[in-house]
Amino acid sequence: MLDVQGLRKEYGELVAVRDIRFQLYPGDVFGFIGPNGAGKTTTIKMLATLLEPTAGTATLNGIDIVRHPEEVRPLLGYMPDFFGLYEGITVTEYLEFFAAAYRIPKSQRATIIENVLELTDLTVKKDAYVETLSRGMQQRLCLAKSLVHDPILLLLDEPASGLDPRARIEIKELIRELGAMGKIVLVSSHILPELADFCNKIGIIEKGELLVWGVVDEIIEQLQANRVLEIKPLGDPEPLIQRLERESHVHGVETRNGSLYVHFAGGLEEQADLLAALIRDGFRIAAFREESLDLEDVFMRITKGEVS
Amino acid sequence: MRALRENPLLRYHLLGATRHRWRRQPWLYGAAVLGIGLVYLLVLQLTVFSEASIYATLWLTLFVMCIAAPLMAYNLFSLEYEKQTWESLALTRLTAREIFWGKYGAALTRVALTTLLFAPFILTTHHTNGYVIAASFATLFGWGTLLISVSLWLSFKLKRTLNTAATLYAGQVIVLWLLPMLYTMVISLNYVSSYVLRDLISSVQSYTEAFGTWLFALFNGAFIVYANPFTVATELEHMGEPITYWRDTPHTLYREGLYFMLWGFVQSIFYLGLAALFAGLTYRGIKISWRK
Numbered sequence: 001m002l003d004v005q006g007l008r009k010e011y012g013e014l015v016a017v018r019d020i021r022f023q024l025y026p027g028d029v030f031g032f033i034g035p036n037g038a039g040k041t042t043t044i045k046m047l048a049t050l051l052e053p054t055a056g057t058a059t060l061n062g063i064d065i066v067r068h069p070e071e072v073r074p075l076l077g078y079m080p081d082f083f084g085l086y087e088g089i090t091v092t093e094y095l096e097f098f099a100a101a102y103r104i105p106k107s108q109r110a111t112i113i114e115n116v117l118e119l120t121d122l123t124v125k126k127d128a129y130v131e132t133l134s135r136g137m138q139q140r141l142c143l144a145k146s147l148v149h150d151p152i153l154l155l156l157d158e159p160a161s162g163l164d165p166r167a168r169i170e171i172k173e174l175i176r177e178l179g180a181m182g183k184i185v186l187v188s189s190h191i192l193p194e195l196a197d198f199c200n201k202i203g204i205i206e207k208g209e210l211l212v213w214g215v216v217d218e219i220i221e222q223l224q225a226n227r228v229l230e231i232k233p234l235g236d237p238e239p240l241i242q243r244l245e246r247e248s249h250v251h252g253v254e255t256r257n258g259s260l261y262v263h264f265a266g267g268l269e270e271q272a273d274l275l276a277a278l279i280r281d282g283f284r285i286a287a288f289r290e291e292s293l294d295l296e297d298v299f300m301r302i303t304k305g306e307v308s
Numbered sequence: 309m310r311a312l313r314e315n316p317l318l319r320y321h322l323l324g325a326t327r328h329r330w331r332r333q334p335w336l337y338g339a340a341v342l343g344i345g346l347v348y349l350l351v352l353q354l355t356v357f358s359e360a361s362i363y364a365t366l367w368l369t370l371f372v373m374c375i376a377a378p379l380m381a382y383n384l385f386s387l388e389y390e391k392q393t394w395e396s397l398a399l400t401r402l403t404a405r406e407i408f409w410g411k412y413g414a415a416l417t418r419v420a421l422t423t424l425l426f427a428p429f430i431l432t433t434h435h436t437n438g439y440v441i442a443a444s445f446a447t448l449f450g451w452g453t454l455l456i457s458v459s460l461w462l463s464f465k466l467k468r469t470l471n472t473a474a475t476l477y478a479g480q481v482i483v484l485w486l487l488p489m490l491y492t493m494v495i496s497l498n499y500v501s502s503y504v505l506r507d508l509i510s511s512v513q514s515y516t517e518a519f520g521t522w523l524f525a526l527f528n529g530a531f532i533v534y535a536n537p538f539t540v541a542t543e544l545e546h547m548g549e550p551i552t553y554w555r556d557t558p559h560t561l562y563r564e565g566l567y568f569m570l571w572g573f574v575q576s577i578f579y580l581g582l583a584a585l586f587a588g589l590t591y592r593g594i595k596i597s598w599r600k
Contacts, residue, residue: 048395050395052599074401076399078395078399080395080396083392083393083395084390084391085391086320086324088324088328088329093324096316097316098316100316101317101397102401142396146396
């Protein structure tokens with residue numbers, strides 16, 4: 001279990017990350033969302049033990065990352081947003097290097113490397129020189145390197161940045177598989193559709209502050225307390241707008257492309273009552289639906305577009 | 309020593325990074341080896357047949373060491389930063405000691421091999437003795453070790469390969485050429501002081517006096533000249549010549565003074581001491597910055 005408790009990082013007067021708290025369990029794939037400069041990478045680097053927090057701490061399976069970084073490091077795999085690879089060696093040699101550096105016994109290395117290559121779909125490239133691999137393959141090799149020692153926590157900072165669509169899909173599949181294997185995966189990104197598919201939990205960070213975190217569906221549900229209803233009337237919309245504005249649950253009405261977008265503060269019962277009332281009053285309604293929220297809507301509603 | 313045995317970083321820096329280049333560009337590397345080999349043999353032939361003195365051969369080998377030693381270590385840390393590989397390395401179970409020895413060990417091995425490569429030059433020079441040969445090797449290896457230690461530390465601190473290289477070569481020009489020249493110019497202004505460098509050595513006729521002279525040299529600035537490896541080479545020349553050359557001349561005292569001062573060895577110990585200091589600073593830097 002990863003338990004983050006009040007993690008904070010200050011650079012002089014600048015507070016890059018302020019008092020972040022969340023908990024993740026095996027199998028969780030946590031999407032860490034925020035605009036550039038929000039504090040995602042700083043948080044990940046603190047969790048990766050590369051940066052010392054100004055205050056707060058985190059524990060991984062009960063081990064304090066601040067007080068015992070050397071004990072935590074073998075338990076985590078880290079893939080930075082910008083990374084390089086040791087050149088002049090082959091893919092297998094590269095993985096052997098890290099297997100040796102993680103003190104995996106010689107007798108086990110070949111099997112582990114074979115498995116990791118298979119998982120990351122790099123078996124066909126095992127004898128290729130590292131520097132000859134495409135960006136997508138290098139990304140997968142970096143991930144393979146992070147998996148060699150079978151970590152329980154994976155910290156992936158913008159894993160799909162700079163990849164072509166196919167490589168993006170492949171890396172998403174891989175992350176999903178890692179979650180299914182029972183690893184805790186923390187993935188940061190500022191590209192939301194990238195995360196929507198495979199994260200079961202998200203955290204939205206802005207200006208160094210974790211604005212919201214939790215299970216994706218629950219967050220969407222919370223935000224839908226203020227729903228938007230799309231109503232498509234037949235004929236002149238003006239009488240309908242005037243009628244809607246008299247409703248106590250309605251906070252505003254916008255008109256776009258012949259449809260009315262109604263800001264509605266009620267639940268499903270109130271929606272049904274509204275529809276029945278409108279029809280009873282003689283309005284002809286061609287469509288009546290609640291606008292569903294996706295991760296992008298959630299992000300736009302919660303954040304203000306500020307950086308720390 | 310575990311930091312050297314089974315150290316993947318040492319293996320990578322010594323073999324991994326270069327092994328495949330031979331296979332990938334055999335013609336380029338073959339031509340380079342052939343060219344360097346030919347120059348090496350030509351110079352060796354000149355040294356043997358023209359009865360070159362230790363002064364000439366040691367100057368030559370020191371010059372090559374000044375050029376080559378920084379290249380053995382100047383990018384060992386800066387490339388980790390430039391290519392963003394240091395974070396992955398820092399997170400492995402390698403200790404700070406292993407990371408340090410993985411890099412320093414590789415550079416030190418290369419300095420040792422370069423010193424050995426120059427052995428035929430030093431061994432075949434004219435008018436040498438055991439002392440001069442041993443002092444020459446010590447000076448060459450000591451200076452090379454100091455250079456790689458400073459290179460490694462600068463590479464760690466500056467984090468940029470180009471800056472490290474520029475600082476190293478500019479630093480050598482200042483330390484080996486500009487500073488001694490400036491010092492000599494300044495003391496030349498005083499007629500009495502202008503003899504200080506040689507007279508100091510000639511006055512030494514015991515090990516106790518030698519110790520005092522070294523201390524004095526530290527304070528009066530003469531150490532800038534004495535610690536220069538090229539000065540070491542120049543004076544070793546006097547120590548190798550047969551005693552009959554010098555008998556009953558003022559130079560006899562000078563030659564004896566050099567022996568009492570353990571000329572060449574003291575400087576080598578100084579280089580190695582300074583090298584250990586820079587190596588220690590690098591090791592400490594890894595421990596602190598990489599949280600190892």
